């Protein structure tokens with residue numbers, strides 16, 4: 001098990017859908033189709049949540065494929 005945090009800089013998000021299409025465990029769209037962290041907190045500017053499981057690689061792949069570099073994944 002790995003504890004890790006996912007943050008989304010929602011001001012940078014262009015709502016391309018890549019993260020929540022490839023990794024719906026961690027990412028989901030809000031009403032505007034900008035991404036938020038599943039089960040996390042969110043406001044207009046950012047969203048964040050922590051996880052403790054074996055799925056960090058999926059989150060990192062979403063981070064790497066985000067065209068806006070809006071996703072930050074950090075191990076705790």
Ligand code: SF4
Pocket residue numbers: 008012013014015016017018019020033034035065066067068069070071
């Ligand atoms: S991949 Fe990046 S730009 Fe695309 S919806 Fe997710 S956070 Fe937004």
